[in-house]
Amino acid sequence: DAKTTQPPSMDCAEGRAANLPCNHSTISGNEYVYWYRQIHSQGPQYIIHGLKNNETNEMASLIITEDRKSSTLILPHATLRDTAVYYCIVRVVGSQGNLIFGKGTKLSVKP
Amino acid sequence: NAGVTQTPKFQVLKTGQSMTLQCAQDMNHNSMYWYRQDPGMGLRLIYYSASEGTTDKGEVPNGYNVSRLNKREFSLRLESAAPSQTSVYFCASSEGAGGIYEQYFGPGTRLTVT
Numbered sequence: 503d504a505k506t507t508q509p510p511s512m513d514c515a516e517g518r519a520a521n522l523p524c525n526h527s528t529i530s531g532n533e534y535v536y537w538y539r540q541i542h543s544q545g546p547q548y549i550i551h552g553l554k555n556n557e558t559n560e561m562a563s564l565i566i567t568e569d570r571k572s573s574t575l576i577l578p579h580a581t582l583r584d585t586a587v588y589y590c591i592v593r594v595v596g597s598q599g600n601l602i603f604g605k606g607t608k609l610s611v612k613p
Numbered sequence: 614n615a616g617v618t619q620t621p622k623f624q625v626l627k628t629g630q631s632m633t634l635q636c637a638q639d640m641n642h643n644s645m646y647w648y649r650q651d652p653g654m655g656l657r658l659i660y661y662s663a664s665e666g667t668t669d670k671g672e673v674p675n676g677y678n679v680s681r682l683n684k685r686e687f688s689l690r691l692e693s694a695a696p697s698q699t700s701v702y703f704c705a706s707s708e709g710a711g712g713i714y715e716q717y718f719g720p721g722t723r724l725t726v727t
Contacts, residue, residue: 534713545617545703545718546656589655601716603655 506590511608514584520577522607524590527571533594535566536601537575539586546589546603549575580611614639617719619704625725626694634689634722636704642717644710645687647671647679649700650721656703662687663710694726 507525514520526535536551550557550564552573557564563576577584589606620635638645643664648656648671658671662681676698678690687706691698702722707714 536715543701543721545705545721546716548715548717551713551715601656601658603657605655 508607514580520580522575525572533592536591538589541586585611619719637686638706642706644707646705647689648703696726699726
């Protein structure tokens with residue numbers, strides 16, 4: 503699975519959009535981009551995933567660049583409850599087994 | 614639906630003691646996983662079960678055994694606990710083992726080995 507690079511931390515004001523970047527310059531054509539988050543002391547929570555088109559669900563939007571080398575997770579109206587570590591993971595469609603979690607981005611939403 | 618449940622939530626063991634961590638899911642998922650998370654680190658896979666009746670080693674299997682009891686339940690056993698196994702243990706499940714399936718995680722078991 504391709505390696506990802508994320509900033510270690512970011513701040514966001516409550517009510518504003520949080521834009522979390524991820525670089526995956528070695529991604530190959532059969533790898534999906536997944537986003538999970540982990541709120542302090544809890545199990546990771548699935549947010550969204552995509553292959554090449556932009557995706558949106560009730561939690562977030564995922565914007566993938568045309569060359570697929572990077573992506574951005576957007577939380578449109580961040581709340582204090584969105585304070586968490588956000589993990590960007592790329593995964594081969596046919597792979598079995600684990601998700602490979604890096605260190606992620608610690609997002610702090612401030613009032 | 615309860616999703617993925619884990620018992621116990623907390624456990625303290627002495628070196629050399631054994632214990633079994635229990636995990637159950639009610640989503641009719643085929644695949645289940647055990648991860649560990651050490652302080653300040655990402656999750657690392659211990660074992661997984663792609664389907665009922667199969668188990669495979671992950672990244673850090675040494676010192677652990679697993680049992681896929683049925684489709685719902687996947688247990689993790691520490692035969693002789695060591696301080697290096699102090700960690701938070703997460704169980705997860707997914708509809709299938711392939712890369713397109715999202716994984717759903719339990720709340721974790723916090724284990725301390727003294």
